[in-house]
Amino acid sequence: MNETVATTRADYIAMIDDVIRQITWQSHKQLLQTLSRPEISLTMPQMVTLFAIRNAGTCRMSELAEVTQQSAGTLTGIVDRLILDHLVGRVRDLEDRRVVQVTLTPQGEERLALVEQARREDMEQILYNLRLNQLAELEGMLRMLLNGIHDLLNSHTITLNPPRISTRTTPVFTPFQSVQA
Known part of the structure; x- marks a missing residue:
């Protein structure tokens, strides 16, 4: 009897979370390596x-x-x-x-x-x-992930901190923002 085990949404979410954790860690190490180059030295x-x-x-x-x-x-x-x-x-x-x-x-x-x-x-x-179509797919999916992160952060900000009236706005900071953006 061949029994197939269905991968559940929770299984995929756990696997994605693990991959993101590994990407975050490896990317951090790689960025530190880049910053330590003699011409950058930061x-x-x-x-x-x-x-x-x-x-x-x-x-x-x-x-x-x-x-x-x-x-x-x-x-x-x-x-x-x-x-x-x-x-x-x-x-x-x-x-x-x-x-x-x-x-x-x-x-x-x-x-x-x-x-x-x-x-x-x-x-x-x-x-x-990666081929061009794979790059386009990856970029689109990463944008969806980023939007989900922004949505989660914004919902937690609203839930955890009562709204304050402010006379100035603080721009969102992203270390690698494009100058053109």
């Missing part, structure tokens, strides 16, 4: 901070701490190191001279361009064996 917190500053343009340290989800003390150390490396500069706020803001320098822009180029090259190598 830590993960430095890279996240640089992308956040680029996305914001010029920003206060308190805003940067909120967007990067780092403590003010930790962020000060990171920014100080980025300043020593000439990747970030401090500027006075034009409206309130007591306020210091941070901005990306041309060298910081160049370093981020190197990170983005290295990531594109790495992804080309990782996805080398």
Whole structure:
């Protein structure tokens, strides 16, 4: 008697969760390897901070701490190191001279361009064996997954935190946002 075992939705979800966990871990290790290249030479917190500053343009340290989800003390150390490396500069706020803001320098822009180029090259190598139609399918499915993650985060934000009235909005930060987006 041939008995077939049907794979349930829960089984597939468990397998997908395991693959995503492995992808997350391996991607993190691979990104750290990319950042350690001599021409890039950044830590993960430095890279996240640089992308956040680029996305914001010029920003206060308190805003940067909120967007990067780092403590003010930790962020000060990171920014100080980025300043020593000439990747970030401090500027006075034009409206309130007591306020210091941070901005990306041309060298910081160049370093981020190197990170983005290295990531594109790495992804080309990782996805080398996929045909064009497979790449299109993968991209579509990953977008659906990302939308599900955004929906879950938004529903938890609403459920866990009561709505607050705010006079400003904080942009969503994604480390590898496209400049054109």
